[in-house]
Amino acid sequence: xxGLANVQFxxxxxxxxxxxxIFSLGLQVQFGFAGLLNFGHVAFMAIxxxxxxILVVKTGLSLWIASLxxxxxxxxxxxxxxxPTLRLRADYxxxxxxxxxxxxxxxxxxxxxLTGGPQGTINxxxxxxxxxxxxxxxxxxxxxxxxxxxxxxxxxxRDVTMLVIVWTVALVAIVLLQILVRSPWGRVLRSIREDxxxxxxxxxxxxxxxxxxxxxxxxxxxxxxxxxxxxFSFFSPNDFEPLTTFFAYVIVILGGTAKNWGVPLGxxxxxxxxxxxxxxxxWPLNTFDSAERAYLRLIIVGLILIGLMAFRPQGILGKRExxxxx
Amino acid sequence: xxxxxxxxxxxxxxxxxxxxxxxxxxxxxxILKIVxxxxxxxxxxxxxxxxxxxxxxxxxxxxxxxxxxxAVALVGFGLxxxxxxxxxxxxxxxxxxxxxxxxxxxxxxxxxxxxWGARPRRYDVDVFQVYELGPIRxxxxxxxxxxxxxxxxxxxxxxxxxxxxxxxxRALADNRQLAAATGIDADRITTYTWLLAAGLAGLGGVLxxxxxxxxxxxxxxxxxxxxxxxxxxxGVGSAYGALVGGLVLGxxxxxxxxxxxAGGIPSVYKPVVAFAVLIGVLVLRPQGVLGRARTV
Numbered sequence: 054x055x056g057l058a059n060v061q062f063x064x065x066x067x068x069x070x071x072x073x074x075i076f077s078l079g080l081q082v083q084f085g086f087a088g089l090l091n092f093g094h095v096a097f098m099a100i101x102x103x104x105x106x107i108l109v110v111k112t113g114l115s116l117w118i119a120s121l122x123x124x125x126x127x128x129x130x131x132x133x134x135x136x137p138t139l140r141l142r143a144d145y146x147x148x149x150x151x152x153x154x155x156x157x158x159x160x161x162x163x164x165x166x167l168t169g170g171p172q173g174t175i176n177x178x179x180x181x182x183x184x185x186x187x188x189x190x191x192x193x194x195x196x197x198x199x200x201x202x203x204x205x206x207x208x209x210x211r212d213v214t215m216l217v218i219v220w221t222v223a224l225v226a227i228v229l230l231q232i233l234v235r236s237p238w239g240r241v242l243r244s245i246r247e248d249x250x251x252x253x254x255x256x257x258x259x260x261x262x263x264x265x266x267x268x269x270x271x272x273x274x275x276x277x278x279x280x281x282x283x284x285f286s287f288f289s290p291n292d293f294e295p296l297t298t299f300f301a302y303v304i305v306i307l308g309g310t311a312k313n314w315g316v317p318l319g320x321x322x323x324x325x326x327x328x329x330x331x332x333x334x335x336w337p338l339n340t341f342d343s344a345e346r347a348y349l350r351l352i353i354v355g356l357i358l359i360g361l362m363a364f365r366p367q368g369i370l371g372k373r374e375x376x377x378x379x
Numbered sequence: 380x381x382x383x384x385x386x387x388x389x390x391x392x393x394x395x396x397x398x399x400x401x402x403x404x405x406x407x408x409x410i411l412k413i414v415x416x417x418x419x420x421x422x423x424x425x426x427x428x429x430x431x432x433x434x435x436x437x438x439x440x441x442x443x444x445x446x447x448x449x450a451v452a453l454v455g456f457g458l459x460x461x462x463x464x465x466x467x468x469x470x471x472x473x474x475x476x477x478x479x480x481x482x483x484x485x486x487x488x489x490x491x492x493x494x495w496g497a498r499p500r501r502y503d504v505d506v507f508q509v510y511e512l513g514p515i516r517x518x519x520x521x522x523x524x525x526x527x528x529x530x531x532x533x534x535x536x537x538x539x540x541x542x543x544x545x546x547x548x549r550a551l552a553d554n555r556q557l558a559a560a561t562g563i564d565a566d567r568i569t570t571y572t573w574l575l576a577a578g579l580a581g582l583g584g585v586l587x588x589x590x591x592x593x594x595x596x597x598x599x600x601x602x603x604x605x606x607x608x609x610x611x612x613x614g615v616g617s618a619y620g621a622l623v624g625g626l627v628l629g630x631x632x633x634x635x636x637x638x639x640x641a642g643g644i645p646s647v648y649k650p651v652v653a654f655a656v657l658i659g660v661l662v663l664r665p666q667g668v669l670g671r672a673r674t675v
Binding site: 137143144147149155156163296348349363366 | 483485
């Protein structure tokens, strides 16, 4: 089966949407709840994925331990980034963080010994060795696939299994974040976003709360990076261009800033836009070839971002009063 | 020593292009409070318009550059009327406009990709002509960039220093309320600011295209962060600051590869030097190296 009715294709779209949900939840914490304009979020995804892959391939560490270390390292970089920059004005923070993201990408691109360079993780053991890091993950995935076959029969393919795993993690993350933002910690965070001076007059350490939000977002970014690495079996620095961060902003703003459930909604709509333009063979779409459709998709994404900011900056689920962007 | 001289000259060439682009970005940032993330793509648009005029239609490079300046200036003007002005009237803030500019950057870059495709393009110029000035070697493109850029920078500098329009621009960038109170027509100056900023971006794009020899639609975006670094180095809103910032940044990027500096950094890391300068200046002195200390 091909085209719109293909279950496997939509499972794949769902997996990517799930990974972007986790990634964008990290941004939701930083941008939606703490009001931090982090435009280098993709760096945390890159650091998570690369740390795991490098540890597994070069030190032979277990994938699970390497993944935990990767999340910790990513959080460490969040703190490192936040310490000097969190006092900056919003626009300066945005420019600084995007520069941080680009530094990480340039390092991944050029430190071939460490990262495999432009060809990506396949070169982690030098050219020609075809390094693999996700054998343990594939074993685990096959086990889960076995359980799912009881329920779904032949439909329980690799992508469907991944779909179930990624969305389970995403939903758990959403529920946990939902609890967190309703806790005293979350209330302080939102009060800082609304009025920094008032919060600090109440004796709250504004800087420390922001730093925690940045580190928590970094952890979620790293988890997304891990799933990205598991799903695609290999990755390269090109997967971590600033564009990925912009996608996360589109998702967060589309779903609704400061609304956790807006994130999966935004990610799914985003996934449909990307996938739908691949298959709809109606005029004027059928006049473009596949490369041109890729450009067209990004034009649509850009127009959505502009349109949202102009007409509905609070997104689908967001509340006008909780607007970060004005 | 020869190596250093050559690097300094290369730095001035790179820096003058960054400076040309940074002046416009800084004025728009200062006067309109738009952190225009699409500025790099204005440069790319200029480079590709010139490509069509020069290669497809067979005009000379000077005509192509003029066409690029006019075309990008018109696009800049159109976007002011069709996008930025309506958004300002709706009361969009700094962050909202910043995010809009990211959307605009995506649209512009992919329209360029749709129209011109992804493959590298070259102008119809002699790339083998090299001039030797003592120990320094300059390609024809480098020489053209230096001459054109310094002429453009001088003209813009004079315009900002001497003309009513230029003074109005600087006054608005410095303090909008005060400028408006003295009877400066903000709407008119906004229009001219966009014409100037976009026109200079168009020129900068053509020069960068010449300098790189082959260029793709990602050219402008690659240059965007160094341009931002120059703007911030010089202090946001200061046209002169952006000018000096651009030249300093070009020099720092090139000279950092000097082998006498502990072997120099690998030249692939030149952009990283610019990013590091950007972060360093923002963290240590956010008003810019030339800017006055005040609340920023």
